[in-house]
Amino acid sequence: MNRSDTAEHDRTDPRGDSDFADQLRVHLAGYGELPFIEFERQWYSGDQVMRLIEDLMQVLDHAGIPDTAPIGMVARNRLPHAAATLGLIAARRKVAMIYSYQSAQSIARDIENLGLAAVIADRDDWSDTTLNAARHVGAAAIAVTTTPLSAEPLVDPAVPCQAPGVHMDEPGLSILSSGTTGPPKRLPLRVDILRHTVTSMTMGATGGRDDPPELVYWPFGSVGICQLLAAPFLDKRMVLLEKFSVAEWVRAIKTYGIKRAGVQPALLRMILDADVPTEDLASLESLPGGSGPLEPELREEFESKYGIPLMWAYGATEFAGSVCAWTPDDHRRYGAHKPRSVGRPLPGVRVRVVDQDTGEQLPTDEIGYLEGQVDVIGPDWIRTTDLASIDADGFVYIHGRGDGAINRGGFKILPESVRAELLRHPTILDAAVVGIDDRRLGQVPVAAVELRSAGDPPSEDELKQLVRDALPSHHVPVSIRIVDALPRNAAWKVKSAEVAALWTATH
Incomplete structure (x- = not known):
């Protein structure tokens, strides 16, 4: 079979097959007395992080929480949450991530629906509403804080009441999808799958405690967990940001x-x-x-100014991380000739492109729906x-979302093509194009733009x-609105439903 029809790439995992949880522990x-995590410009040693993990385990033991019982984590990118998440993975616990950037009522609803034995949350997230939800389902409520670092x-x-429960057959994480086109979906990742999650990001990199630290700011509740795991996986320090800001990143x-x-x-x-x-x-x-397509114009502007190569990748929560990425060797050899590609498949991954209707595999360079298989x-x-399409060298190209296509009276519109044209305007920082219902045409495109x-x-x-x-x-939008800021989730992805609501709320 032509490698471009079902692309895979022979790259080896240098970490071996040892148990990921044991290795993490x-x-x-x-780390001991050495600095491990910088948070809010203060360094915390490995011993401080381990003491919090030990305190948390004692709280769980004293509460009588079985090792096999699911535990909820209202995930925030804060030091105690990072420590708790790492400790629970290392202890082979079952952990269900709960989205923190939502109302107290929504957090309470998750607590009531997930059938949890215990819930860990920042003290700021424990309100009367969320505490009552824990009491209602019989879950232990555990507060973590940074000052002092405690649980x-x-x-x-x-006695727990009846709840649908989170489905987790084995230890690991139940994480949330990005929720850009609708409510986030919940997906279980076994501990062994987490190895793929982190290696898909580190790409065979090595390191040590004297090396520059890893920079962590993707939200833990989603596949951004790979950033958190990268530092201890590589025996490196980390700088933890609660949220991305240009000033702190720089x-x-x-x-x-x-x-x-x-x-x-x-x-x-x-x-x-x-x-x-x-x-x-x-x-x-x-x-x-x-986390989204990289327009050639944006790549050229950034690389021209800073001289830093952008090594784009492709992944999804369903794949537990990236499935395609550029390696330094590939970038040196092909980067100038394939700027629109997201690289080639990672070790243990195969991808193919299929016809939407028949499911038949498509040949080189033809566009269809991307499928992936992760060992x-x-x-x-x-x-x-x-x-997507796959070229003769096995490089993958993403052409937009098929489910986001707008059907305007029988004419199909890919939002990405309209967005790309709007981004050509020098005053536009970002844009989002979505379809809204129309009585005559079925759907029509609208656009929201954020200015520089x-x-x-x-x-x-x-x-x-x-x-x-x-x-x-x-393709011309029926309406274009300037907004102060596009609605985004914690991973900076635009929420299409909230963009559409700018119009549908007025109808």
Whole structure:
């Protein structure tokens, strides 16, 4: 079979086959008095992190929580949550991540529905509403804090009431999808799958405690867990940011001489818009990226200014991380000729492109739906809603989301093509294009745009003409609105449903 029809790449995992939880436990214990995690510009030693983990385990033991019982984590990118998550994985516990960036009522609903024996949350997230939810289902409520670094029980467990429960047959994490097109979905990742999650990001990198630290800011509740696991996996320190900000991201890179850090398109635009001095990023050798398509114009603008290669990858929560990525060797050999590619499949991964209707595999360079098979997850091929093609060298190209296509009176519109034209306007920082219902045509496209910090705002007619000049007329949005900021989730992905609500709420 032609490798471009079902692409796979022969890259080896240098870490071997030892149990991931055992390896993590050894690495966590090895930091000792040395600095391990910087949070809010203060370093915490390995011993401090381990003491919190031991305190948490004692609280669980005193509450009588069985080793096999699921535990909820209202996940925030804060020091005690990082310590607790690492400790629970190392202890082979079953952990269900609960989205923290939602209302107290929504957190309470998750607590009531997941059938948990205990719930760990920041003291800030324990309100009367969430505490009552824990009492109602008989779950132990445990509060963690940074100052002091501690874990303490707030509600003792009781006889649990009936709840649907989270489905976890084996130890590991139940994480949330990004929720960009609807409510986040919950997916279980066994401990052995977490090895793939972290290796898909570290890409065979090695390190030690004297090396520059890992920079961690993706939300733990999702597949961003790979950033958190990377540091102890590589025996490195980490700088933990609760949320991304250009100032703190740049400070960490400049202060510690960081050589690589994950990015996504919105963050690149923010860095460019902030006009970060080139010398502040001089230590960076490359920037791996993902979480959305990288427009060639954005790549060219960033790489021209900073001289830092962008090594784009492709993955999904369903795949427990990346399935395709660039290696330094591939980038040196092919990068200049394949700037739109997301690289080739990682070790233990196969990808193919299939016809939407027949499911038949498509040949080289033809566009269809991407399917992937990851050895550690299982033998089944997982169908995505992403449109892709594979070239003769096995490199994968993503062409947008098939499920996001807008059907305007029988004419199909890919939102990415309209968005790409809007981004050509020099005042636009980012844009989102979605379809809304229309009585006559079924659907019509609309667009929301976020402006750069400087420059006069363009008129709606000016932006429509920009699209009209480049694409067939049915691509022109019926309405374009300027917004202060596009609605995003904690991973900086735009929430399409909330963009559409800007119009549907007025109808």
